[in-house]
Amino acid sequence: MAFDGRKVMDHLTCAFERGRITVILGGSGSGKSTLLRLVAGLIVPQSGSIAIEGQDITRLDDADKYEIRRNIGMMFQQGALLDSISVFDNLAFPLREHTEMSEAEINEEVCDRLDAVGLANADRLLPGQLSGGMLKRAALARAIIQRPKILLCDEPFSGLDPISVKRIEAFLVHINERFDMTTLLVSHHVATTLRMADRVLVLTPARAYMGSPEEMRNSDDPLIHNLLSDELSDDIDELEPEAGPQL
């Protein structure tokens, strides 16, 4: 994968296990967010293939991609909420588009999700009226509103206070177990993500490494060692995750 001649990813081969949380780590510009966008089918690689449940999404037309995406939820780094409608309507929008649910059912579902991410009182606000942390949580709530099988999260912890980080961490673990969701998560919060991850993918300029959090911690590879040790000073590591909100 290359942008304007600059190679971001080359000969990357990896598989993400169903129902597991895989954390993607790497330095800035290593292609973490690009990998998420490739999996989502938002960009197409110059070569190679990306299979979701056996279907190569690089060969699908737009209509088929939209079908596949019914089972994928994505939380964008900047939220990507529609700025002209309220938080409630942002969450209700995909339900109104794709389901036959009544307004009462939609209301219940949306309120449940907002409550789970701690935004029960923010439903009537516009995205522009939310703080950075609230925006992230609203984006996460929208990403899971249709109970997708695959959840892609781009920097879900950046810009959040420690309490919110713990809350989102617990929530992600909870929904992963509850809905048997395959979660791919890009983050710079190494301590937090290693705590919640089942698998870790480390992208470095030289190559990619995949393993369990334990294997990564014990790795002798200087690239992995440097990446993890730089970030493990993160003070969030000292905090224990609290009991998460329930769905």
Add this chain to the structure above:
Amino acid sequence: MKLFADLIQNLGWAVLRAVYDLGRLAMFSLSVVKAILTPPLRLRRFSEEIFNQGVLSIIIICVSGLAVGMVLSLQGYNTLVRFGAEQSLGAVVGLSLVRELGPVLTALLTTGRACSAMAAEIATMVKDEQLDGLRMMSIDPVHLIVMPKAVGMVSVMPLLSSLFICCGLFGGWVIGVLLMGVDSGTYMTAMESSITFTDDICGSLIKAVVFGVLVGLIATYRGFTSRPTSEGVSSATTSTVVIASVSILISDYFLTALWGV
């Protein structure tokens, strides 16, 4: 010699880019047509666009139409009176407004007011990843965002053009009859006898529809394909106004020359 080679190279790149852009615009237009034919109809979004592009443009269209009609009448009278043909003032003002100035000036005004805003809105959505957010919800952004805006523009353009012409005719009448003293009956009769429904009125409406298609597609295309940066938003807005304005004037010539519209 090198300067000349660079010039040729740059010219070649510019031509290639123009052809590439035209091809992409054609594909984009096809996707908009496909979206029109695909349910749901998005009537609520469509009515919002009619309001934003049409209703909110009414004041600027009325004021401009009135001013253009008044100037046209004033200039027309001063010219015609030299030949003793001031009785034809109604015909001159009417034909000028209906055949040419109405649709062209309305399209230019709408480009400045509504199309630039349309391009900026879509470009901002590109920058903030809102369109990608829609794609991830399995909602086609062309269907939800682009199609209602483009169709809205095609719908409001003939209506705004008609309003512009009506205001212009009134302005022309006020100056010609009330200020310059041309007989009201003569003025109206000259106008009635010179303007025909099939050639002039229908031609004017066809022009307005063609301009609506052009500026609607250009504005949405520039916004949709903008770079996801602040500079991309401003560039999309500026290029929309420039390209749409030039396209209106060029297509106006060809519509008039080839089909006599």
